[in-house]
Amino acid sequence: MHATSQPLVIENFPPLQRSLRIAVVTETYPPEVNGVALTVDRLVRGLQARNHDLQLVRPRQARLEQGGATPGFEQVLLRGLPIPRYPHLRMGMPAKKPLTAMWTLRRPDLVHVATEGPLGWSALQAARKLKLPVSTDFRTNFHAYSRHYGMGWLEKPIAAYLRKFHNLAHCTMVPTPGLQTELAALGFERLLVVARGVDTQRFLxxxxxxxxxxxxxxxxxxxxxxxxxxxxxxxxxxxxxxxxxxxxxxxxxxxxxxxxxxxxxxxxxxxxxxxxxxxxxxxxxxxxxxxxxxxxxxxxxxxxxxxxxxxxxxxxxxxxxxxxxxxxxxxxxxxxxxxxxxxxxxxxxxxxxxxxxxxxxxxxxxxxxxxxxxxLDWSQIVAQVEAVWLRLLRQHAEGAGAPQPGALRWGPPVSGA
Missing domain, CATH: 3.40.50.2000 (Glycogen Phosphorylase B;)
Structure with a gap:
């Protein structure tokens, strides 16, 4: 049975009293210029503003680029390769073993996977092995893209991979009810509508x-x-x-x-x-x-x-x-x-x-x-994501364990922290 949630209605969620340790895994990030990179950046910065402890896991964008940590924010840089036809962008390499080792030593409260490449797949597998709650974003219609590159025959296999990828997570966030309906018809499960934001102080x-x-x-x-x-x-x-x-x-x-x-x-x-x-x-x-x-x-x-x-x-x-x-x-x-x-x-x-x-x-x-x-101010959007994770953590603590069809209960938003 597929979830049929409605967009969360957010009042004014104050920052949590206890910060969460969240591992965000993405294969694109600024200074790369694309919608996914910029959206993940705004999410990361918004979560920091709400007092969360962030670990950002992404491919190294330049040969000599180094990771590092400051209070409340750590960047973990892993191997990557240029994406065909987009040489200025990189995709992560498989990294299940190092991710498992890292998260065993310092266990995050939750893993959020923003992209579906090899690094994202590794993060899903590592999180499942460690029985960590994990959420994903559906951000790019890769299956639809194949039609525009003379490879329409790949559309169904790509859609099957994306379905398998996201159905391994405890929930998948999508930006609109229309996309939720479309993906549910394709067999995607545990879909939740969370809007995207816009910087209304910059764009005016x-x-x-x-x-x-x-x-x-x-x-x-x-x-x-x-x-x-x-x-x-x-x-x-x-x-x-x-x-x-x-x-x-x-x-x-x-x-x-x-x-x-x-x-x-x-x-x-x-x-x-x-x-x-x-x-x-x-x-x-x-x-x-x-x-x-x-x-x-x-x-x-x-x-x-x-x-x-x-x-x-x-x-x-x-x-x-x-x-x-x-x-x-x-x-x-x-x-x-x-x-x-x-x-x-x-x-x-x-x-x-x-x-x-x-x-x-x-x-x-x-x-x-x-x-x-x-x-659509970003502070409100980040509050929606935080509310999703709070609910996910509570249900996981109740013993939900591995993702199961229909297991998550998306009712009215939880009020307060």
Whole structure:
């Protein structure tokens, strides 16, 4: 029997009186730039702010990089290899034996596995051997990605691996009810909806920069459409090019600014020769790029969430996306953004053209965009994760032992610590 939980309703959870020792295992982490790395970083920093003792286990990103420990935070760096087609990213190598030895000497209260690579698999196996409670995140639709690399035949085997991986855990956190339903239909068990956060103090309309717009060569009254993300096949870049062309047909002064890099950059530059390619951006520089645009185009169909959607909304942009993932949760069509039916490329292009030809619509959507993200402050999201772990630890102490179908009882949130 599959769990059918609802998103946790969080009031204001104070930090716990007793800190937990939590081992977080991930195969990507800043300064690597991707949604998983940035989300894990925010989780780690939020847990530290709530007085928890964190051990971060990840691959070494540079040959001479060293781990280390400060009060309340330890980094354990293990061997890694470059990921094919993404040489700037690394995946961890199998490490069950050293993880088992390390956690035997200093036992964590809980292990949280954020990624499903060889290192994540080793962490699951080590935690099970030591009878530690373990949670996982479902963050990337790797099975869907295979279709975009000419390997559609791998979709079912990859989905089977991901199902086996996550079903070994006591619970798997997913960002939206829609993804929970999709994964439950594929046989994933013990799924719990925990939202993702956005830094509303960094991403905000006040960061709009006239100087940056001048650098792009656009006047104050000209429309700027923005895209932020990896320039890779799974991001549906051909549809982004079509939407941009439709916008230019309606409004020849419309400009497209592309933030990000990746294996498809050269091909996309040829498809959109009049676009402005800003490369990878991070921090306040990225926030400036968001706020200095007017419209955000997000044609991806493979996201588990899509962190760029709440970032764009928080920055006050008129967002166009498919009715999927974060956009389906955060956007009310015609109020704070526009939605196209999932997979309907023609509708996406038509709505992009609508934005290009209707300045009043753009201003209406922009005015309502930011308010839809204010409840996604990271402190509230970290409190949700903490509440999940508290419940998991209590049930584990009651003798739940190894994960069993339907074993976890996700009722109303536990109040207090």
């Amino acid at each position: 309309p006040a960061r709009r920069s006239a100087a940056l717009r001048a650098q792009w060569g656009v006047a104050p009254d000209e429309l700027v459409a923005l895209s932020v993300g990896r320039l890779a096949a799974e991001k549906n870049l051909h549809l982004l090019a079509q939407a941009h062309a439709a916008m230019r047909a309606v409004n020849p002064r419309c400009r497209l600014v592309v933030v990000g890099d990746g294996p498809e950059r050269d091909a996309f530059e040829q498809a959109c020769p009049d676009a402005i390619f800003a490369g990878s951006r991070s921090g306040t520089d990225l926030a400036d790029h968001y706020a200095s645009a007017d419209v955000f185009l997000f044609p991806s169909l493979t996201e588990t969430y899509g962190n760029v959607t709440p970032e764009a909304l928080a920055s006050g942009l008129a967002v166009l996306a498919f009715d999927h993932a974060a956009a389906a949760e955060l956007i009310r069509h015609g109020h704070n953004g526009l939605l196209a039916p999932f997979g309907d490329a023609d509708a996406f292009v038509r709505r992009a053209a609508d934005l290009a030809g209707d300045p009043a619509l753009v201003q209406h959507l922009r005015a309502a965009a930011r308010a839809s993200t204010l409840a």
